[in-house]
Amino acid sequence: MTYNHENYIRDAIESVLMQVTNFEYELLIGEDCSTDDTMRIVEEYAQKHPDKIRVITSEHNVGARENSVRLHSESIGKYVAICEGDDYWLDPYKLQKQVDYLEANPDCTFCFHNAYLVRGTNKDTDTKRSLIKKDNNYFSKDKTKFNAGELALFGFIPTSSFIYRRELMDHPPNWYYSAVVRDNSLKLITTSHGYAHFIDENLGVYRIEVKDSIMDKWKKEGNTKEKQIERNKGFVELLDNFNEYSKYKYDNEIKQAKIPFEVLNLGLEGNKKKLKSSEYKEYIGSMNMKQRIIFKGNIHFPKSLALLVKVKSLL
Known part of the structure; x- marks a missing residue:
């Protein structure tokens, strides 16, 4: 999903295209009628990689929630991985590592990993700071499997680490569409059909202090x-x-x-x-x-x- 991400979208797209896998994958880009140069950059990549990239857009802005819904409805893969337009992945084997686990463990329905934090347009990751720290009272540090209840207590999980079985979100409950944040709903719904697996490696980046993000909108409110x-x-x-x-x-x-x-x-x-x-x-x-x-x-x-x-x- 992308909207007014001209300063970030190249990082996001390049990080997906660099993935090394033994399976086919496609990149769906939901371009929500940006008012900056995002669409031109997206189309540039789509023309270069027509076998990999599909651009999903419309004649008017639909908002992040509807953009997410239409992207999922257009997806055809067995799994869906999320990388929003202001985030990016670091490891070229990120997808392979997650899919390998999901394929070997059919009861696992949601997989996530650790990530670094980046502020604004800065691209220097703080290698001393991983976003996910299991320092609460609920879990041992070596725990990697979580049920949906435990995941509700887990705390923040970077969306750039999400991968889940697509079919589980083909017909979500109605409250999913009106939830205060869809990320929390998605991880709980998918995990409730099996369990979640955590990979404690920094395979991606979660970016904050981005204009037009949900946090930015909350600040403006x-x-x-x-x-x-x-x-x-x-x-x-x-x-x-x-x-x-x-x-x-x-x-x-x-x-x-x-x-x-x-x-x-x-x-x-x-x-x-x-x-x-x-x-x-x-x-x-x-x-x-x-x-x-x-x-x-x-x-x-x-x-x-x-x-x-x-x-x-x-x-």
């Missing part, structure tokens, strides 16, 4: 208490919908995964009484100093915290 509460409720609703979809098979894990969003909303709403209840008190007590500062900052000084994060990233 304003980081008001009302907007934060609305988004947090969206994440809780997503988890509730998935809980019902999976027939409450992962009920305990889903309840735990909801707590951070519920706690933040209670803080934003000033509901100190409910925050002291046992179900939330334990979670707050488990926070380290950094987490406590961020929690308090989100509640009392959201704009100042956002500015601090921005200054820190620039430094």
Whole structure:
């Protein structure tokens, strides 16, 4: 998926074309009527590689959600791997490594890997910082297999690492189309039909501080208490919908995964009484100093915290 990615799209396309595999694959590019030079760059590559690249577009902008849906409907492969237009892959054997595991383990329905973080147009990866750190209380460091409930607790997973069995998303539940973020929904839905496998190698890059990204849009909307509460409720609703979809098979894990969003909303709403209840008190007590500062900052000084994060990233 790409929109106004003229500064990044070459990296994304080149990283897909460099893949070395013993199977055929195609690159579908959903170009959503960019207002910059993205379309020209995409067409340039499509003309050079007509056997590899198919461009999916329309006469008007449809938005990221619909762009994602139409791309999936056009896909014909056994597996779907995601690399959004502002991300890119690092390892030429990335696809082969993931597909080899999926082929050897039919019960695995979703596979992901570690990745480096890159800011804006910068291309220097911080080799000391992997995005995924299994440093929470839920998992041992050598764990590589996760069910859908565990994945709900896992935390952030870079979308540039996603690969899943296509058929599982051919007819997703209706709530998938209205979920606050589709990435979270997709990983939970696909994993619930088997299990997820984690490859602890930095096979790709996840880019932040990109104009027109979902995070950029959220910033433009304003980081008001009302907007934060609305988004947090969206994440809780997503988890509730998935809980019902999976027939409450992962009920305990889903309840735990909801707590951070519920706690933040209670803080934003000033509901100190409910925050002291046992179900939330334990979670707050488990926070380290950094987490406590961020929690308090989100509640009392959201704009100042956002500015601090921005200054820190620039430094």
